[in-house]
Amino acid sequence: MPTADPAAAASRSSASSPSLSPREAEAWCAAVVDGQPLDRAQAEALGGALHEAPIRARMAEAARAIKVARTGSRVTVSRNIFIPLTNLCRNRCSYCTFAKQPDSAEAHTYTIDEVEEAVRGGVATGCVEALMCLGDKPEIAYKSYREELTARGLQTTTDLILDACRITCEKGMLPHTNAGILTKEEMARLRPWNASMGLMLETTSTRLRQKGMPHFHAPDKEPATRIKMHEEAGELRIPFTSGMLLGIGENDAERVDTLWTIKDLAHRYGHIQEAIIQPFHPKPGTKMRAASPLDDDRVIGWVALARLLLPREVHVQAPPNLGADMLPRLLDAGVDDWGGVSPVTVDFINPEAPWPALRALREDTEQAGFELFERGPVYPDWILERPEMFDPNIRALLPKYANDEGYAQRNDQSEEAA
Numbered sequence: 001m002p003t004a005d006p007a008a009a010a011s012r013s014s015a016s017s018p019s020l021s022p023r024e025a026e027a028w029c030a031a032v033v034d035g036q037p038l039d040r041a042q043a044e045a046l047g048g049a050l051h052e053a054p055i056r057a058r059m060a061e062a063a064r065a066i067k068v069a070r071t072g073s074r075v076t077v078s079r080n081i082f083i084p085l086t087n088l089c090r091n092r093c094s095y096c097t098f099a100k101q102p103d104s105a106e107a108h109t110y111t112i113d114e115v116e117e118a119v120r121g122g123v124a125t126g127c128v129e130a131l132m133c134l135g136d137k138p139e140i141a142y143k144s145y146r147e148e149l150t151a152r153g154l155q156t157t158t159d160l161i162l163d164a165c166r167i168t169c170e171k172g173m174l175p176h177t178n179a180g181i182l183t184k185e186e187m188a189r190l191r192p193w194n195a196s197m198g199l200m201l202e203t204t205s206t207r208l209r210q211k212g213m214p215h216f217h218a219p220d221k222e223p224a225t226r227i228k229m230h231e232e233a234g235e236l237r238i239p240f241t242s243g244m245l246l247g248i249g250e251n252d253a254e255r256v257d258t259l260w261t262i263k264d265l266a267h268r269y270g271h272i273q274e275a276i277i278q279p280f281h282p283k284p285g286t287k288m289r290a291a292s293p294l295d296d297d298r299v300i301g302w303v304a305l306a307r308l309l310l311p312r313e314v315h316v317q318a319p320p321n322l323g324a325d326m327l328p329r330l331l332d333a334g335v336d337d338w339g340g341v342s343p344v345t346v347d348f349i350n351p352e353a354p355w356p357a358l359r360a361l362r363e364d365t366e367q368a369g370f371e372l373f374e375r376g377p378v379y380p381d382w383i384l385e386r387p388e389m390f391d392p393n394i395r396a397l398l399p400k401y402a403n404d405e406g407y408a409q410r411n412d413q414s415e416e417a418a
């Protein structure tokens with residue numbers, strides 16, 4: 001488990017940052033709104049000072065202005081289903097309850113019939129996106145899983161994902177796969193059957209891979225490996241989701257470095273469609289069950305810094321079930337997307353945090369002065385303006401699920417389901 005409490009580490013890091021006056025922060029933020037990017041030193045100074053309310057307020061104000069300039073009052077959400085194709089994983093992150101051991105009664109690998117059944121449930125409730133989310137390459141760690149794949153006529157987890165994505169397309173939904181680390185060849189195989197794919201960068205901190213830290217037993221959490229996959233997804237022109245995990249033991253400088261790395265990847269390859277800013281929530285039964293999560297103020301500050309730092313074409317997303325008490329504040333700090341919210345399936349990664357009903361989320365969004373629009377796995381601007389990002393197979397399917405503005409097509413039944 002981490003040797004330091006994450007919140008305490010954040011405080012120490014903040015306390016040691018050079019002082020920044022609200023007037024200086026305001027000038028920098030105003031320059032960003034006018035199109036002048038932050039430099040690294042400015043980003044680090046803001047990251048080190050965002051625990052101070054006057055600084056944070058100026059950052060949030062500018063981040064909101066950038067969001068409004070880009071997408072107006074519109075905020076998006078993807079009505080989706082979550083298909084945890086397998087909850088076996090070769091890693092053991094200290095905060096995870098998703099991954100199970102093969103001998104656990106809760107260990108499960110979906111059959112294609114089960115995938116088809118889940119997709120039927122999604123179609124019936126007006127969902128467009130099927131999120132394939134699963135553990136990293138369990139075949140490397142578990143003989144019994146390898147035998148199970150063989151018995152099904154499959155060699156690798158990627159074969160399983162491919163079958164699941166094919167049946168999903170056939171039965172009326174668009175897949176988005178997040179399977180942990182994939183090779184370039186594996187992503188190339190999956191691209192014709194995925195509207196988009198993703199991998200949270202999470203953190204660029206190599207310190208968290210050290211003994212006693214949360215990623216010590218998680219070789220796939222090596223930052224260089226995750227950056228490489230982002231680069232290869234860019235080379236393959238895959239609309240890609242990245243993001244930062246907040247509060248697992250990283251410090252302020254490491255958070256800035258993570259955002260800076262996502263920004264750099266987005267600039268170099270132009271394929272990052274969204275960045276999720278996701279606060280860690282401690283879970284019972286894990287090594288990090290007693291760790292303190294980041295307080296809401298700091299989460300708001302990091303969301304605002306993400307919006308200030310990232311290219312404007314990168315949407316900034318916050319999961320509404322992990323910030324249920326601060327939805328208006330998240331919107332006022334530059335969030336323009338709530339991510340996937342399911343009327344059918346739970347958040348298997350954070351099962352303790354129920355999804356809001358879409359109707360309630362719409363009301364909360366409107367009360368904060370914004371409007372909620374549904375999207376599919378790909379953002380409207382990407383559907384309309386980035387056709388080169390899609391394999392012809394998926395490109396041919398997109399019009400079935402998008403209206404003229406690129407938002408998700410819906411039917412009357414889906415309103416009832418919300």
Ligand code: SF4
Pocket residue numbers: 089090091092093096097098099134135136180218220
């Ligand atoms: S890689 Fe993901 S699924 Fe695997 S242990 Fe870590 S957090 Fe859990």
